[in-house]
Structure formats: structure tokens, C-alpha cells
Amino acid sequence: MNVEKIMLDLEKKHPGEVEYLQAVREVLENIEDVYNDNPQFETANVVDRIVEPDRVLTFKVPWVDDDGKVNVNLAYRIQFNNALGPYKGGLRFHPSVNLSILKFLGFEQIFKNSLTTLPMGGAKGGSDFNPKGKSDAEIMRFCQSFMLELWRIIGPETDVPAGDIGVGSKEIGYLYGMYKKLAAENTGILTGKGLNWGGSLIRPEATGFGNVYFANEMLKTKNESFSGKRVGISGFGNVAWGAALKVTELGGKVVTISGPDGYVYDEKGISEDKIEYMLELRASNEDIVKPYSYEFPSAQFHEGKRPWEEKVDVALPCATQNELDKEDAEKLIENGCICVCEGANMPCTPEAVEVFIENKILFAPGKAANAGGVATSGLEMSQNSMKLQWTGEEVDEKLHWIMSSIHQSCVDHGTEEDGFVNYVRGANIAGFLKVANSMIDHGVI
Ligand code: NDP
Ligand code: 2IT
Secondary structure, three states: OOHHHHHHHHHHHOOOOHHHHHHHHHHHHHHHHHHHHOHHHHHOOHHHHHOOOOEEEEEEEEEEOOOOOEEEEEEEEEEEEOOOOOEEEEEEEOOOOOHHHHHHHHHHHHHHHHHOOOOOOEEEEEEOOOOOOOOHHHHHHHHHHHHHHHOOOOEOOOEEEEOEOOEOHHHHHHHHHHHHHHHOOOOOOOOOOOHHHOOOOOHHHHHHHHHHHHHHHHHHOOOOOOOOOEEEEOOOOHHHHHHHHHHHHOOOEEEEEEEOOEEEEEOOOOOOHHHHHHHHHHHOOOOOOOHHHHHOOOEEEEEOOOHHHOOOOEEEOOOOOOOEOHHHHHHHHHOOOOEEEOOOOOOEOHHHHHHHHHOOOEEEOHHHHOOHHHHHHHHHHHHHHHOOOOOHHHHHHHHHHHHHHHHHHHHHHHEOOOOOEOHHHHHHHHHHHHHHHHHHHOOOO
């Protein structure tokens, strides 16, 4: 494989798909040696087959707002690769959604799902619909119209969607209701469901908890722990909330959260009722984190800024892609940060990742460190198939085991001669090998 040639061809075929091309380049650069050392991959031309999705469904979603006006949004489902199991991955509702962003997320999901140890392929979907400022009735009508198209290509053994940015339990409920009606069945399609109708305990917390379990494993390799550590978190959504809960439980102090409007710094620590307040903020349907500083006077709001300028020991970027750049990375290093563990998907730019790796600090990519969400979705699917519900302790124990095993895979495939663990390389190689070998087993299809 020649990475530069493949990237040139892809850039020609998919001009302007910046995020997708960024995600593909990262994987290819990291697997290049392993790929070229194993001629069976080239013989089966795995690389050309893995970088293109199996199929992309694009559809329009017409819906009526509360004023009676007819609106139209664009929507997609990218079924990327099903070598390991049914297509699996979230749905994102955000005005920035486009084909490139969903292709990057679907591509990442292949390797992430492979790392979880569970049988799941990779997919992603969503729409440029903005749930902010919409009434519940508008969100319901949008979700119903969305599912009127999507239901044709999903199913419990073919493609199982879940939430992502802008899609939480409310949206999953409306989507599930419409699917159930159309398909006339109740098999548990969609994960992240409500507890009363097939959901799993710990799924809401899972991505954040898993992220902190992973960071804890990284810290252990340096005989460190969360106890007494200052932790910077970005975002104030589902992942940021779960991470804040677990960091606090492990004795760390969360000092920042952020939104598109800026970040909040709270020297007293964001814990207990302050973490619960994050749920209110997210549910308020506003696009801002600023109200936190009115509610808790110990906090300062920094308008239009990112949290990475604060002095922290551990950074957990949990908001969105490319939210931490080279300058932010240099600032974190300058301030003595020892560990950066991605809760969001691809939150650090390639230049930022380079800074972390050059400085040999602990750095984990989202495809390994935020896999706890989809892993617990996999556990939700298992419970649905068995028609039973595990206790929260059982699910948490399995999640903990899965995160430790992902950490071990990264160590096994990413340890360099001097003992430094390159988690980016480790995660990409471990995730890729399982998928590539399965594709070869299945023949050219
Ligand atoms: P949510 O919708 O719950 O939260 C997203 C958060 O990020 C919101 O607080 C949002 O604010 C904020 N945000 C959006 N854009 C920016 C920005 N430019 N700067 C700062 N904050 C911003 O989504 P999730 O918590 O579920 O998702 C967060 C990340 O984690 C995404 O990258 C997602 O792909 C990833 N992820 C999610 C998983 C899950 O199970 N939910 C699993 C694995 C990864 P606002 O709403 O005001 O825009
Ligand atoms: O990015 C992700 O892994 C998710 N949004 C969760 C996907 C899932 O199917 O639970």
C-alpha cells in the first residue's frame, strides 16, 4: 500500500470531504507497515474495500413545525462495513452534519467496534436538523418523518442505530415508536432505549464512564491515579456528564466544562449537584454553557474560549471533532498535563496529536477511549436478544472489563522499543487486523 497515492485518489474522488479524508489518513498511516508485512491484505485489496462505505442512503425529511410551516432537512445513513456483525453506530442531529462528517464517523466506528470485542460492524447516520430551540412536538414530528425512510434499511440483525450529538433518550423514544409501528415488531432495534422498554442500565453513563476507566488504565502504567488530579473536560452533553461523574467518584477534581459559547472554570470543582445541573443545561434546549456561572458563583465564564488554556493534569475532550488544535496541545503540555484521553470522536487535530506523541505524554484516540458507549449498546443488544435485563453492577463490570481489554490491545500493538505506548498506532492496528482478517475469510463481496 502506498498511503500518499491512495489519499490522492480519494481526494480526487471525494473533494472537500475534509473530516473523512483526515480520518482515513490517520488509519492508513498507522497500519501501513503491518499491511505491507502481510501480503494477503494486498492480494485481497483490503485497503480499497475498507475506505469506501458499503452503501450510503441519502434522504430528505419533510416535517411540519408548530406554525404549520413545512420544513425539509437532509439525512443520511452510512453503512460502512459489516465484516464483524450488523452495522452499528449512532445518529447525529446537528446543523453542521454533512456527508463528510458522517463518513468520518462511520469509518472510525468500524475500528472502534472491532476493539470492543463484540460482534458489530460500523455505521453512522444523522441529519442537519437542529434540535435546539425546537418544541417536543416538533422533535417528535421530525423523528417520525426521519424513521419513515430509515426503517427500510435497518433491523435488529442488519443495522442498529443509537444516539450521538443531538440524539438522546427523547429522540430515541420517538424514533423507536415509529419503527415499532412500521415494522410491527418489538425486537429492540436502536440502542440507548428507555429502561422501561428494553434499554440497558448504565448506557447513559457508559461513554463517559468507559472513557475514565480507559484513562485510569493509562495512568496506572505510570503508577498514577485520578486521586487529587485536576481534570479539564470540554462539552456539557452526555459524554461530558458521564466522565465528570466518574472522575469525581475516583477522587479527581473536574474544573472545566464547555459549550459552543465558551467555557466555565470552577476552581471548587464540578461535582454532585453541579454535575446534575449539566443535565438541566443540556435538556434546556439552549446552545450555551454560560448559565452555569449564574447558578454557581464559584465559576467564571470565559466567552468564546476553549478550556485547554487552564492548568490541568488530565484533559478529556468530550465535545466534538477538531475542538483541540496544535496551540491548545502546546498549552496543555506547557501547563504540565500528563494525560489526554479523547471522549469525543476525533476532537484533537492531527497536529495536536503529533504534539502529544512527540512529547510522549499519555494520549488515547477516541476510537479506543470512547468505545464504552457502543460497547454498552452491544450489551443492550445482548440483553434484548435474551429478553432479560442485567443489573447496573453487571453491566458496569462488563464495561470495565471491555475498556481494560481495549487498553491491553493498544499496549500489545502500540508499544515502541523504548517502552512508550503509542495508543493511536495500537488502536488502529488492533482494530484493523480483526476486520481485515474477517473480510478475507468472507471472500471478495
Ligand atoms: P451531546 O449532544 O450530548 O453533547 C455534545 C456537547 O458538545 C454539547 O454539550 C454541545 O453543546 C457541545 N458542543 C458542540 N459543539 C461544540 C463546540 N464547538 N465547542 C464546545 N462544545 C460543543 O452529545 P454527546 O455527548 O453524545 O457527544 C459528544 C461527543 O462524543 C461527540 O463527538 C460524539 O460523537 C462522541 N461520542 C458519543 C457517544 C454516545 O454514546 N453519545 C459515544 C462515543 C462518542 P451544544 O449542544 O450546545 O451544541
Ligand atoms: O460514536 C459512538 O460510538 C456513538 N455515538 C455510540 C454508537 C452506538 O451505537 O451506541
